[in-house]
Amino acid sequence: MAFSYYIQANCSHTKARAGIFTTPHGTVETPRFMPVGTLATVKGITPRQLKDAAAQMILANTYHLHLQPGEDIVESAGGLHKFMAWEQPILTDSGGFQVFSLSELRKISEEGVTFRSPRDGRIINMTPEHSIKIQNALGADVIMAFDECPPADASKAEVAAATERTYRWLKRCISAHQKPEKQALFGIVQGGIYLDLRSQSVADLVALDLPGYAIGGVSVGEKPELINATVQHTAPLLPADKPRYLMGVGTYREMVQAIASGVDLFDCVIPTRFGRHGTALVNGERINIKNAQYKRDYKPLDETCPCYACQNFSRSYLNHLVKSREMLGYILLSLHNITELIRFTQKIRTAILKDNFMVEFGNWLSKS
Amino acid sequence: MAFSYYIQANCSHTKARAGIFTTPHGTVETPRFMPVGTLATVKGITPRQLKDAAAQMILANTYHLHLQPGEDIVESAGGLHKFMAWEQPILTDSGGFQVFSLSELRKISEEGVTFRSPRDGRIINMTPEHSIKIQNALGADVIMAFDECPPADASKAEVAAATERTYRWLKRCISAHQKPEKQALFGIVQGGIYLDLRSQSVADLVALDLPGYAIGGVSVGEKPELINATVQHTAPLLPADKPRYLMGVGTYREMVQAIASGVDLFDCVIPTRFGRHGTALVNGERINIKNAQYKRDYKPLDETCPCYACQNFSRSYLNHLVKSREMLGYILLSLHNITELIRFTQKIRTAILKDNFMVEFGNWLSKS
Ligand SMILES: [Zn+2]
Ligand SMILES: [Zn+2]
Numbered sequence: 001m002a003f004s005y006y007i008q009a010n011c012s013h014t015k016a017r018a019g020i021f022t023t024p025h026g027t028v029e030t031p032r033f034m035p036v037g038t039l040a041t042v043k044g045i046t047p048r049q050l051k052d053a054a055a056q057m058i059l060a061n062t063y064h065l066h067l068q069p070g071e072d073i074v075e076s077a078g079g080l081h082k083f084m085a086w087e088q089p090i091l092t093d094s095g096g097f098q099v100f101s102l103s104e105l106r107k108i109s110e111e112g113v114t115f116r117s118p119r120d121g122r123i124i125n126m127t128p129e130h131s132i133k134i135q136n137a138l139g140a141d142v143i144m145a146f147d148e149c150p151p152a153d154a155s156k157a158e159v160a161a162a163t164e165r166t167y168r169w170l171k172r173c174i175s176a177h178q179k180p181e182k183q184a185l186f187g188i189v190q191g192g193i194y195l196d197l198r199s200q201s202v203a204d205l206v207a208l209d210l211p212g213y214a215i216g217g218v219s220v221g222e223k224p225e226l227i228n229a230t231v232q233h234t235a236p237l238l239p240a241d242k243p244r245y246l247m248g249v250g251t252y253r254e255m256v257q258a259i260a261s262g263v264d265l266f267d268c269v270i271p272t273r274f275g276r277h278g279t280a281l282v283n284g285e286r287i288n289i290k291n292a293q294y295k296r297d298y299k300p301l302d303e304t305c306p307c308y309a310c311q312n313f314s315r316s317y318l319n320h321l322v323k324s325r326e327m328l329g330y331i332l333l334s335l336h337n338i339t340e341l342i343r344f345t346q347k348i349r350t351a352i353l354k355d356n357f358m359v360e361f362g363n364w365l366s367k368s
Numbered sequence: 369m370a371f372s373y374y375i376q377a378n379c380s381h382t383k384a385r386a387g388i389f390t391t392p393h394g395t396v397e398t399p400r401f402m403p404v405g406t407l408a409t410v411k412g413i414t415p416r417q418l419k420d421a422a423a424q425m426i427l428a429n430t431y432h433l434h435l436q437p438g439e440d441i442v443e444s445a446g447g448l449h450k451f452m453a454w455e456q457p458i459l460t461d462s463g464g465f466q467v468f469s470l471s472e473l474r475k476i477s478e479e480g481v482t483f484r485s486p487r488d489g490r491i492i493n494m495t496p497e498h499s500i501k502i503q504n505a506l507g508a509d510v511i512m513a514f515d516e517c518p519p520a521d522a523s524k525a526e527v528a529a530a531t532e533r534t535y536r537w538l539k540r541c542i543s544a545h546q547k548p549e550k551q552a553l554f555g556i557v558q559g560g561i562y563l564d565l566r567s568q569s570v571a572d573l574v575a576l577d578l579p580g581y582a583i584g585g586v587s588v589g590e591k592p593e594l595i596n597a598t599v600q601h602t603a604p605l606l607p608a609d610k611p612r613y614l615m616g617v618g619t620y621r622e623m624v625q626a627i628a629s630g631v632d633l634f635d636c637v638i639p640t641r642f643g644r645h646g647t648a649l650v651n652g653e654r655i656n657i658k659n660a661q662y663k664r665d666y667k668p669l670d671e672t673c674p675c676y677a678c679q680n681f682s683r684s685y686l687n688h689l690v691k692s693r694e695m696l697g698y699i700l701l702s703l704h705n706i707t708e709l710i711r712f713t714q715k716i717r718t719a720i721l722k723d724n725f726m727v728e729f730g731n732w733l734s735k736s
Contacts (some may be wrong), residue, residue, distance in 0.1 A: 044695040327412040
């Protein structure tokens with residue numbers, strides 16, 4: 001079988017675990033942060049640089065790639081791996097979140113979602129079947145079910161309805177999926193901040209025996225303490241022998257808390273978005289490299305960081321580049337930020353393997 | 369002596385030559401195209417990528433670096449090489465051309481030029497002494513004399529006056545230069561399209577026995593045939609045992625023509641500027657990668673090109689990136705274009721070494 005998840009170590013004090021997720025394009029050592037390459041490129045970063053940053057699985061987006069260049073072009077190129085020259089694992093998001101959050105003129109029905117393309121104005125029907133068909137054409141190792149994402153201010157009844165529809169859509173995704181031996185379809189737990197809805201969603205999904213599970217609808221605008229409460233409740237309900245992916249979360253504290261609840265995989269656009277705004281993640285803090293204090297700071301961003309930016313350039317140089325709006329500034333900051341978040345999850349993984357997670361990372365678990 | 373120029377081969381049919389220019393930071397094999405890194409960065413390209421593109425000497429700009437970050441910051445960093453992590457040779461332009469072309473509120477006198485900084489509005493006096501002081505602080509291997517660049521529509525009398533002033537300023541540059549053992553000061557031949565003024569300028573400069581000579585005031589708006597006529601007249605007048613640099617020129621035909629007249633070094637912003645506009649240089653032609661014909665073109669830009677872009681990505685992917693305004697598109701096109709122009713001069717060099725220049729490149733010498 002092309003996919004497997006093997007647990008190497010369980011933490012004695014928390015639900016944290018270290019494992020290896022095997023895919024047709026190689027393994028992912030968990031816990032692990034996954035960089036986001038929405039349009040088949042992690043913004044400003046070459047695949048070679050991504051590999052040097054120790055990236056293993058990266059993300060791309062069904063919604064964006066359907067609009068541009070279109071999945072037929074990617075498929076004719078030989079699939080997403082070849083198209084973007086990334087030989088390691090790729091996960092495609094289903095487009096559900098983007099259809100609900102980015103597009104205008106949405107009409108939602110049991111069939112699916114109709115929306116107007118922000119690119120060329122044409123009307124697009126996105127259904128579970130359509131999303132899976134696109135993802136089959138793109139050819140990522142992990143594909144995601146098409147789900148309905150209710151807004152953060154939705155009522156419990158609305159969230160319940162969306163969660164039930166997401167489940168019905170999941171069954172349609174499974175039926176539509178043409179390449180289960182090459183692409184693992186992950187289901188997405190919904191239920192908002194309502195723990196009973198989360199429990200029901202997990203029970204429904206687990207009965208379908210999927211190769212992996214994601215926790216969706218988290219970090220969509222709710223209070224931070226509710227994020228942790230939701231994950232703490234939901235993750236342990238999922239089968240231990242399958243990978244668990246918390247969608248759209250990638251801050252230090254939220255990752256440590258989720259790992260302590262048994263989550264394995266994370267993604268977030270923060271490292272490149274921060275990079276493009278001149279912000280570096282250093283030792284758990286954000287620093288704005290444009291600040292005058294870095295003008296004559298000839299130290300690297302982080303002396304302990306193995307990334308190309310830290311090994312070769314000073315804060316002073318980065319300050320100069322970002323103040324000059326030079327592309328290389330954004331590139332180097334993004335590269336550092338990606339390296340930093342991956343390295344953070346690598347350190348956690350090493351700690352779990354030594355059963356040292358609570359000693360080294362317990363401080364992150366106190367209430368922020 | 370830290371600087372030398374050694375001729376390895378002379379073409380039997382033209383004045384082309386292949387040589388090695390030695391500097392404190394290594395050698396430059398000539399003829400050679402030099403990428404431009406105005407603000408201490410070749411736009412969007414890391415030093416590692418530049419090295420892979422076979423860059424040897426690169427440029428930076430005195431005017432821009434004086435305004436941002438200021439030469440004191442670069443000097444405190446340990447000099448330009450360390451600041452920008454480029455261990456091979458660097459040349460700094462004097463800022464003359466930029467002061468005359470970019471700044472507002474210029475006042476020109478025998479002393480120098482007064483202008484208002486476009487960055488922060490402060491009034492800056494740039495004199496030959498000031499330019500050299502800045503360049504001494506930056507620490508490039510080759511520094512350029514501060515010259516007066518008359519506009520392309522200047523009268524012969526105006527060009528003559530500017531050329532004579534440039535010569536008086538050159539003598540002040542030589543007196544001001546504090547590090548002749550570490551930094552080679554090149555004089556700049558002026559004289560516009562007036563061949564008698566060019567001859568006089570060369571005679572004046574050569575009498576000062578400089579470590580290298582540049583031909584300035586070319587490709588500033590005059591007719592293309594006058595560029596070649598000027599270079600054809602001027603280059604052979606310069607001492608054979610010193611490197612010759614044609615400033616601001618870097619198109620295929622102009623480089624071949626200038627090489628046939630004995631020029632060794634070139635610089636131009638074209639490869640990165642074109643890259644940022646979606647244009648690739650392929651086999652002497654410009655292709656606009658956004659054109660619909662490349663949407664499904666799965667070949668690399670140039671199958672014979674060793675660059676990272678051509679070795680890993682298709683025209684289809686580059687079309688997708690540029691249409692999506694993704695930074696990686698500009699990066700990969702710039703990287704290819706730089707590689708292409710350097711490789712073009714490398715091929716010419718190899719041909720000269722085999723005395724095969726006219727056979728392989730003679731077609732470029734016909735009137736365009
Ligand atoms: Zn770093
Ligand atoms: Zn190339």
